[in-house]
Structures are given as structure tokens and as C-alpha cells.
């Protein structure tokens with residue numbers, strides 16, 4: 001197989017607008033497959049990377065919340081064939097290391113061939129990095145087979161794309177990382193694309209008090225539609241006393257679904273003795289929070305980091321599709337607008353303004 005020409009949104013300088021360019025995409029190697037991207041949602045992680053908050057190589061193509069159709073399959077791939085509909089995630093895993101063996105493949109650190117050599121190159125033949133291991137702000141992508149989940153042909157690809165990151169990150173933080181038990185009280189700080197999925201995850205787990213905290217009344221309204229039983233706007237009231245009144249002393253679980261360190265500090269004040277603070281949002285590299293250590297030990301509180309909702313994508317994504325079909329999981333309601341690739345900078349600007357839950361780049 002030879003290389004394919006594709007259009008992709010390239011970041012050449014942190015903080016500058018992305019440029020849509022024609023790139024060359026190498027054919028899939030062993031264990032890899034090529035996917036024609038149908039939809040790729042814009043996640044805050046793409047925006048953080050493009051702004052330079054987390055470093056990384058340039059030039060790069062971001063976009064990691066995608067769904068599409070398998071176009072070509074390399075040697076040694078089973079479980080996916082040409083024509084299959086797939087969700088494409090950034091979770092690339094070796095399947096053999098200590099973490100993978102323990103069911104923690106989301107933190108697999110083994111470098112695979114695609115980590116060493118990007119399949120993308122520009123018109124001068126210079127390599128272009130696969131940002132977030134996916135590079136799906138592009139017509140096509142080549143990824144490792146561990147990153148894709150085959151879904152049935154009736155599942156709409158626009159809704160399916162959201163399952164690649166935002167939904168599993170929020171929902172999984174509640175169901176996998178925290179393991180919220182029925183009758184619990186939960187607080188979610190930040191009712192955006194990820195926070196709303198914490199809220200619908202908490203509803204699915206049977207949380208009796210499911211509290212959304214956000215400074216935007218529009219997002220709090222969405223939170224109610226996604227299952228929040230109470231909403232708190234810290235711009236209008238004292239969030240701590242409000243949450244303590246609702247939960248009679250503090251929540252069993254607090255999910256911080258924004259990448260703001262002050263929200264981590266605030267989150268701890270909303271927690272009951274013995275409760276768990278779950279860190280879901282990711283701030284800039286090097287950002288630190290101030291926490292009173294004695295209080296955490298004395299109150300037997302737990303702080304849990306949740307990467308990608310601790311998702312086992314081949315188990316969780318089919319389950320979430322089942323819930324969507326049964327009307328228990330909202331996906332279509334998360335989609336704010338669809339943009340062609342040429343308008344990706346406008347789509348990103350909308351997300352930055354806080355006006356959108358999820359904007360999709362649509363290739364079909």
C-alpha cells in the first residue's frame with residue numbers, strides 16, 4: 001500500500017490559528033489500521049495542546065474524539081475489518097505490560113511503532129506529529145488497533161464520536177474511578193462537555209443528591225436536563241454552605257471536571273468526612289493546588305486521579321451505546337454545532353468562549 005494524501009488541520013506554532021494543509025499519510029503497518037474520519041469533536045485537551053499548555057512536538061495534528069469507517073487494515077489486526085464503523089480513541093495500549101494486565105490500560109506507557117514514527121508528513125517530507133496519538137482533525141488517520149472499538153452500523157457516527165473522550169472521561173470517573181454507590185451524594189464542579197457526563201453517570205449510579213456547580217446559568221440549565229437534582233452558582237451564593245445544606249455536611253464524592261486548580265481546593269471544602277475528591281479536568285503542566293494535609297488524613301478523605309474515566313474502551317463503549325439506545329444516556333444533546341474542517345478555528349473559538357458543549361468537525 002502507498003501513502004494517501006489527506007487534508008488536516010496543522011498546528012505549526014502554539015497559540016497561532018491552525019492551518020488546513022495537505023499531508024501525506026503512510027499506509028497502516030503491523031497492528032495498525034486506517035480510518036476515514038466521519039466526525040471529530042473538539043475537546044478542551046486539543047485547545048490546551050494547541051495553546052502550548054502541555055508542550056509536545058510541532059508541527060502536530062490534534063483531534064482525538066472521533067468516529068469513522070475502517071478503510072485499510074495492516075497485518076496482525078483482528079477484530080476490525082474494512083467497512084467497520086469504529087470509535088477512535090487516544091488510548092493506545094500494548095496489551096501486555098503490568099498496567100494492561102491489571103486492566104489499567106489507560107496508563108499503559110509502552111511506546112509502540114506509531115509513538116516512534118508518525119505516519120504523517122508534510123509536502124516537504126518533514127514529519128508531522130500525531131497529537132494526542134490520534135490526529136483526527138484530518139480526513140483520515142492511522143492508529144493502533146487497540147485504540148478503536150467496532151460499533152454496529154446503526155449507531156450514528158456523530159453521537160459515537162463523543163464516546164471517544166468526553167463521555168467516557170466524565171461517565172467513567174463516576175462509574176469506574178469512584179464507583180459511586182446508590183444513595184450517594186455527588187457534586188460536579190463544571191457542567192461542560194465532561195461535567196455533564198459526570199452528572200449523567202451519577203444519575204445512572206443512583207446518586208440521590210446530584211449537585212452541579214458552575215458559574216454559567218446556561219450550563220446549570222443543561223445540568224438539570226442531564227440529571228442534576230440541585231444546581232449551585234458560586235457567583236450568586238456561597239457554594240460551600242449551599243452544598244453542606246443539601247448534603248447535610250458534605251458530599252460523598254466531588255468531581256472536579258474543570259482544569260482549574262482553585263476548583264480542586266474548593267472541591268475539598270465540599271466533601272464530607274471519608275469522602276472522595278476525584279480529579280477529572282487537567283490544568284496546565286506544573287500547576288499546583290494548596291491542600292491542608294492534616295485535614296485530609298484526619299477526615300480519612302481520598303483524592304483520586306481519573307484519566308479518561310479509567311475506561312476499558314472495549315467494555316465501556318458498547319455498554320454506553322446500549323444505554324444511549326435505551327434512552328438512558330444523552331449524546332445528541334451534547335452536540336452544539338457541526339463545522340467543516342476549513343472552519344476549525346471558528347469552531348475552536350466558540351468552545352473557548354464557553355458557548356458550546358461539543359462542536360464537531362464533520363467530514364461527511
Ligand SMILES: [Zn+2]
Pocket residue numbers: 043044045046064065165166
Ligand atoms: Zn479529550
Ligand SMILES: [Zn+2]
Pocket residue numbers: 093094095096097098099100105108109110
Ligand atoms: Zn501496556
